[in-house]
Amino acid sequence: MVNESRLKDLFKALCLIDAPALREGKVVEFVKAHLEGMGLEVWEDDAGIKIGGEANNLIARLRGNAQGAPSVFLSAHFDTVEPTAGLVIQERDGVLTSSGDTILGADDKAGMAPAIEAVAMLLESGAPHGDVYLLFTCAEEIGLLGAQALDLSKLDVDFGYVLDTGPPVGTFVTRTATHDKLDFTVFGRPAHAGKDPEKGVNAISVAADAISRLTIGRVGPETTCNLGVISGGTAVNVVCPYVQIKGEARSTNLDELNRVVDTMIAEFERAAREWDAQVTIDHKRHYDAYHVPDDARVVRVAQAAARGLGMSGDLRSTLGGSDANAFNVQGVPTIVVATGMEKIHTHEESVSVSALVETARLAYELVLEAAR
16 A cells, blocks of 8 residues: 555655756665665666766666566656756645746656655565566656666566656556757858948858748657757847757657658758858757557556556557657667656646555556566
8 A cells, every 4th residue: 555645755855856967966865775775675877977977877676576477667767857956845735846936856756756655565565576676767858868878688677667757647658759859050151240241141041041941840740840949149240150059850750750850951951052151960869769569568567557446558659758768779668657747847847646646556556467
């Protein structure tokens, strides 16, 4: 049975530790001590060195007590999308929020705390289960860096669950998009804007020409394209010599994604040629898509566990990414478990205590169902 007060206290404690990406050291120390106090085997990897952060991924193991049961993992990430220094947690009608000055940090403490509570429930109940791992990662919010640095080949895991998306609890993400990032830097030619504007080439105009030919936003049912950050120029009396534009494209259809990216690149290169300007383009694959089949064991276990608790067990597709993308790339079947986090990445972020409890119940049942 879920210990609601223990779960809520742990969630609050986790949220109150400031942990932006690459600076998760204090929360890692806290969780490591907490898990060791529960009697788990706990260790860190060397992710911090690999990604240039102060913290590593944290791995904990509860040995199985049921011979032949599969080895599964529950996973969440330490870092928050922005700092939470000075966080004040408020509770009203069973819903936890910040005071509005910061995010709450439910993304992803609303996954981490229930995962830990589920293991505590296993310890207390003695119910049959295989080996259970807790995989808590760093630097998820800036590109799944911790998960990409975590070598699953060193762990004996059959499949797993990442607790890191919004409600309804009892649903699962089995299909996600491939996500590409593109940085364009357009170089024009500076000139005095009042004296010799005709001698210059305005980089803003070049970029605007390229952008005007692109479909920004919803490209198709499975595909989006966005240009989200722009900067450049030196002064209002200088013809703009350069401009930088940061963008992305994502799709569950790889062929369509490649077409969108090729078009973005081609239009910037065309505009540069026609305006006698130059452009440099940095194109990176941020993460790869996954699509776990409905009949895969990781999915069948999840749906049976959810439906056994009276939840829907519905399967979802999303254009967002999570550590599950990185784990699937390593060949370990992984799907995302919905939690109760609402309005993530905003100062209106919230989670209800009842959703935390339901997520912990589901995480516990996932492990038991895997053993069955």
